Amino acid sequence: METVISLYAPLERLDNPSEPSLVEQARKGSRAAFGQLYQQYARMVHGILVARIPYSEVEDLVQDVFLLALRRLPGLKDDKAFPGWLSMIARNQAIDYLRRAPKTAELEESMLRQRPPEPEALEVLDTIRALPEAYRETLILRLVEGLTGPEIAEQTGLTPDSVRVNLHRGMKLLREKLEGRSTR
Amino acid sequence: MNEDYLWDKTGEPDPEIQRLEALLDPLGHKAGALPAWPAPRKHWLPVTLALAASLLIIFGAVWMLRVPRGPxxxxxxxxxxxxxxxxxxxxxxxxxxxxxxxxxxxxxxxxxxxxxxxxxxxxxxxxxxxxxxxxxxxxxxxxxxxxxxxxxxxxxxxxxxxxxxxxxxxxxxxxxxxxxxxxxxxxxxxxxxxxxxxxxxxxxxxxxxxIPYYEDAPQALRDAVNRFDVDADESAAGIILGQARQRDAISLWHLLRRVPPADRGRVYDRLSQFIKTPADVTRDGVVAANPQMIDSLWNALDLGTTSWWRTWKTHAPK
Missing domain, CATH: 2.60.120.1440 (Jelly Rolls)
Structure with missing residues (x-):
């Protein structure tokens, strides 16, 4: 019998009864449920933003994404769609940020308090961010946020097949770019 | 590349991937404070509430009369x-x-x-x-x-x-x-x-x-796809076959379903150079447009199985 695989398969999460419950509880005002959703999806949101906006702005925008999601939650009628819905809010917030952001970033107090990232890490991050969109988000979720392929599929709504292809092709491209950089 | 390790961190670790993980881990999300819960509004007076409710009812009634119902x-x-x-x-x-x-x-x-x-x-x-x-x-x-x-x-x-x-x-x-x-x-x-x-x-x-094409495909292939789509130009099909890269197998799969029977064999031959031909697929079967074999070729593209499309169709509104 042929296995049915959907490219985007949010309905598969029907098997997990706890998730609709968390969304429902958060909708009704449960801070604990909202906190659990935050813990569960913060890395995914963080990764989506890291793929698109200046690294120094990401933490603040993660908070904005969850607050916006909380405000809009009453309008979400299909709890199973929560992960895909949340990831789209994150992508839209990144787009809005880029529309309104000044072209030159200033050093902010929060940046000065943070331990600066390794220069090589930022260089590799820039290399990933220059990859085609389909690959960069998946690779960042895997290499920066530490999610596994199955976790990426579950949280973004992509099917495992799509994530596997994106990881494989993205990693191959990244290796080529990094090798090209080191031989220059 | 160790596919298992890249996929779910099982199997023998790939040294290059491990190095990148260690390098990039500090950039990942670190557990921190939850977003501040929106503060409840405490200063609404009953009169204000009553006034707001009245206004809401009035505006609601007006709105219901002028705006179409439904989602x-x-x-x-x-x-x-x-x-x-x-x-x-x-x-x-x-x-x-x-x-x-x-x-x-x-x-x-x-x-x-x-x-x-x-x-x-x-x-x-x-x-x-x-x-x-x-x-x-x-x-x-x-x-x-x-x-x-x-x-x-x-x-x-x-x-x-x-x-x-x-x-x-x-x-x-x-x-x-x-x-x-x-x-x-x-x-x-x-x-x-x-x-x-x-x-x-x-x-x-x-x-x-x-015919769909990747936007980074050679310009000659993209031009030929355009000509084929407009005129079903046989020479355009030849250019598509000649210009196709591994990634363009998806374009060839669609071409296979568009060309006349006499041309299916050569499209199949070229497609077979890019994919591992499934055991249940034969050249004669593809030339005869056997639907199961065409589906098997799609599955061999490594882009997910054809069944997702059928799953969608099963539930699609008529």
């Missing part, structure tokens, strides 16, 4: 002069050369409508959200389950399979879809094209969906 897209003006605030079933609207609007529906997604576009809302049922784009350009970001969001164009309908894409229709009714995330299907009278991220596909009145 609707919320409309936000991004640029230009606001025209409408919501768009329900049967409503048509357009943007002028200075206007852009955003359609939003929480369970479905967002659609940015560019200037000089003309659209209408065809259906707003939970299982079928359908817009029509007569001309112009839209950007769709959809989070509804696959197969619930459709856009009609003069020559084909797009079926969202969970994705972000741009769709434009020119004055001749010719359409072009460009996918940035996920998949889109183009369909018209049984003619189908499946378009993945980073790919594009044209559709033309009287001909329907063309």
């Amino acid at each position: 609707a897209w919320q409309v936000t003006t991004v640029q230009g002069t606001p025209g409408i605030s919501r768009a329900g079933k049967g409503q048509s609207f357009s943007t002028d050369d200075k206007s852009r609007i955003r359609l939003d529906m929480d369970d479905v997604g967002e659609v940015l409508v560019e200037p000089n576009s003309k659209m209408s809302v065809v259906a707003t049922r939970p299982e079928e959200q359908r817009l029509s784009l007569e001309r112009g350009k839209i950007h769709a970001e959809i989070w509804a389950p696959p197969g619930r969001f459709y856009v009609n164009t003069p020559s084909a309908q797009t079926v969202d399979l969970g994705c972000q894409y741009t769709l434009e229709v020119n004055a001749k009714g010719e359409g072009l879809v460009r996918v940035s995330v996920g998949w889109v299907a183009f369909e018209n009278d049984g003619r189908e094209s499946f378009i993945p991220a980073d790919a594009a596909c044209a559709t033309r009145p009287g001909k329907g969906p063309g």
Whole structure:
């Protein structure tokens, strides 16, 4: 019998009864449920933003994404769609940020308090961010946020097949770019 | 590359991937404080509440009388002069050369409508959200389950399979879809094209969906796809075969379903150079357009199985 695989398969999460419950509880005002959703999806949101906006702005925008999601939650009628819905809010917030952001970033107090990232890490991050969109988000979720392929599929709504292809092709491209950089 | 380790961190660790993980880990999300919970409003006086409730009832009654009932897209003006605030079933609207609007529906997604576009809302049922784009350009970001969001164009309908894409229709009714995330299907009278991220596909009145191609494909291949779609030009098919890269196997698979029987063999031969031909597929069977074998070839493209498409069709609204 042929296995049915959907490219985007949010309905598969029907098997997990706890998730609709968390969304429902958060909708009704449960801070604990909202906190659990935050813990569960913060890395995914963080990764989506890291793929698109200046690294120094990401933490603040993660908070904005969850607050916006909380405000809009009453309008979400299909709890199973929560992960895909949340990831789209994150992508839209990144787009809005880029529309309104000044072209030159200033050093902010929060940046000065943070331990600066390794220069090589930022260089590799820039290399990933220059990859085609389909690959960069998946690779960042895997290499920066530490999610596994199955976790990426579950949280973004992509099917495992799509994530596997994106990881494989993205990693191959990244290796080529990094090798090209080191031989220059 | 250790595929298992890249996929789920099992198997023998790949040293290069481990090095990148260690290097990039400090950039990842670190558990911190939850976002501040919105503060409750404590200073509302009963009189204020009563006044607000009265106003709400009055405005609600007026609103119910003037606005069509049922689910609707919320409309936000991004640029230009606001025209409408919501768009329900049967409503048509357009943007002028200075206007852009955003359609939003929480369970479905967002659609940015560019200037000089003309659209209408065809259906707003939970299982079928359908817009029509007569001309112009839209950007769709959809989070509804696959197969619930459709856009009609003069020559084909797009079926969202969970994705972000741009769709434009020119004055001749010719359409072009460009996918940035996920998949889109183009369909018209049984003619189908499946378009993945980073790919594009044209559709033309009287001909329907063309052959999808990756946007980084050689220009000669893209030109040949255009010629083949318009004229079914046999020499164009030859150029597509000659210019195709490994990644363009998806274009060859679609070409296989478009060429006359006499040409199927050579398309199959070229496609077989890029994929591991499944054991249940024979050249003669493909030339005879055996549907199971065509499906098996798709599955060998490593882009997911054909069954997702059938799954969508099973549940699709008629």
